[in-house]
Amino acid sequence: xxxxxxxxxxxxxxxxxxxxxKAKYVNFKTLxxxxxxxxxxxxxxxxxxxxxxxxxxxxxPLSLMAVGVYGYELPNxxxxxxxxVVPWKYGFxxxxxxxxxxxTSRRPRSSWEQAISSEYGFxxxxxxxxAHPRWSQxxxxxxxxxxxxxxxxxxxxxxxxxxxxxxxxxxxxxxNY
Amino acid sequence: MKPGxxxxxxxxxPVVFLLALAPLAIxxxxxxxxxxxxxxxxxxxxxxxxxxxxxxxxxxxxxxxxPIRRWAGWNWLLRFRRMLGLFSFFYIFLHFTVxxxxxxxLNMAVIIEDVIxxxxxxxxxxxxxxxxxxxxxxTKGMMRRLGRRWQKLHRLVYLAAIVGIWHFYWQVKLDxxxxxxxxxxxLALLGSRIYYRR
Numbered sequence: 001x002x003x004x005x006x007x008x009x010x011x012x013x014x015x016x017x018x019x020x021x022k023a024k025y026v027n028f029k030t031l032x033x034x035x036x037x038x039x040x041x042x043x044x045x046x047x048x049x050x051x052x053x054x055x056x057x058x059x060x061p062l063s064l065m066a067v068g069v070y071g072y073e074l075p076n077x078x079x080x081x082x083x084x085v086v087p088w089k090y091g092f093x094x095x096x097x098x099x100x101x102x103x104t105s106r107r108p109r110s111s112w113e114q115a116i117s118s119e120y121g122f123x124x125x126x127x128x129x130x131a132h133p134r135w136s137q138x139x140x141x142x143x144x145x146x147x148x149x150x151x152x153x154x155x156x157x158x159x160x161x162x163x164x165x166x167x168x169x170x171x172x173x174x175x176n177y
Numbered sequence: 178m179k180p181g182x183x184x185x186x187x188x189x190x191p192v193v194f195l196l197a198l199a200p201l202a203i204x205x206x207x208x209x210x211x212x213x214x215x216x217x218x219x220x221x222x223x224x225x226x227x228x229x230x231x232x233x234x235x236x237x238x239x240x241x242x243x244p245i246r247r248w249a250g251w252n253w254l255l256r257f258r259r260m261l262g263l264f265s266f267f268y269i270f271l272h273f274t275v276x277x278x279x280x281x282x283l284n285m286a287v288i289i290e291d292v293i294x295x296x297x298x299x300x301x302x303x304x305x306x307x308x309x310x311x312x313x314x315x316t317k318g319m320m321r322r323l324g325r326r327w328q329k330l331h332r333l334v335y336l337a338a339i340v341g342i343w344h345f346y347w348q349v350k351l352d353x354x355x356x357x358x359x360x361x362x363x364l365a366l367l368g369s370r371i372y373y374r375r
Contacts, residue, residue, distance in 0.1 A: 044352045115351055134347070135295060139287070147208055147220045150282045 002143055005085045006068030011059040014101075019055065023103035026058040027051075028084060031099040045111040051095035052108030052122065053086065056167050062087055062160060065098075088157040088164045090124045121177040125168070126158040130177050181253040193257055197264045200231045201271075221280050228272035229301075233345060235265035236338050237362050244369040259315055262334070266312040269341070273305050297347035304341035307333050338363055 014026065032048035034040040040047045057063060064085040067074055074080040079096025086093050092112050112120035119133050128138040139151040157164050168176075178185050204227055207214040216223040239262040246254045281287050291298045311331055313319070320327050342363055346356040 042352075042354075134297060136287075136291070141221065143218060147216070147224065147279060151280075 004070055005066040007064040007066035009061050010063040010065045013065055019103045022105045023055055025104045025107055026053050027102045027104050027108040028095045028098050029100040031097045046114050049111045051093055051110045088160040093124050123176050128154040130174055186256050224275050228268050232265050232269035232272055233341055233359055235261055239265055240366045244366055266308050269305055297344050300340050300344035304337045307337040
């Protein structure tokens with residue numbers, strides 16, 4: 001991870017609610033308040049912003065509920081008061097300004113999936129071999145590296161393959177992008 | 178001093194020239210993080226977006242000269258058209274250069290793959306290539322040498338504008354409002370030409 005998030009494992013929060021065996025997925029919703037979040041005034045996505053994880057992903061020790069960054073409280077634009085950080089997935093999975101969390105038996109449809117399911121899937125695991133339909137994701141530039149830094153090859157699962165690949169055993173990651 | 182006079186042109190030309198360079202000056206401040214400016218979390222993407230938009234804005238301004246001249250009767254506007262067209266080329270050239278050098282590090286294999294496999298990049302590169310002969314033949318000497326063919330050749334600008342704004346539209350992730358706005362202006366400018374032809 002490049003960014004020093006401050007937070008606690010998501011699992012430690014979820015376990016307090018004793019999810020039963022029907023809790024196959026976890027669904028998150030962002031605060032919907034166009035007066036304080038003016039970007040929500042136009043219906044670009046189906047507000048409130050929604051994201052989801054499988055219960056196994058949500059309980060994984062790498063899934064973080066962040067409340068700060070670089071040693072400070074989260075700035076509003078970075079998702080205050082608390083946001084998800086799922087480091088092996090593309091950024092849009094790490095939902096910000098969380099206002100609601102639900103356990104569900106059915107797979108949630110995230111906002112980007114609702115908008116363009118051909119381009120943004122439920123899993124959104126970092127995968128250099130599966131290109132977004134309109135751009136390659138095989139190379140990336142490290143955040144904060146500046147204008148003159150080159151790109152480096154993207155790592156499978158953003159470099160967390162040893163920790164998380166087992167979550168997707170037997171799953172066709174090309175289909176389940 | 179009348180707008181059509183040479184004195185007026187001599188005075189306004191450097192002003193327009195400097196104004197057209199202002200977006201680049203601000204972008205340089207942002208790129209080198211001077212005077213409190215910055216480019217945000219994804220600096221290359223921001224550079225690309227700003228340069229591309231200014232390229233298209235100058236292209237639309239260039240295409241607006243003739244309709245405004247006809248509508249308002251300001252024939253003197255014509256004297257600024259070449260400069261605006263060249264600024265469009267300048268910003269689009271920088272846009273392409275940032276893509277090729279800073280974004281892809283001149284990795285030819287990656288660039289070629291992009292151009293072949295990503296339709297919005299195919300369109301963008303096509304638009305840029307279409308503008309090159311127009312920039313080269315923009316001098317007085319070239320105009321004289323090409324004669325009637327000059328005008329025919331420079332009709333390519335319509336195609337370049339369509340392809341360029343299409344490139345913008347296809348690149349957008351979801352919120353196509355801005356690109357639609359550019360397309361609407363282009364449609365109005367091309368429509369006025371068809372209207373005046375009748």
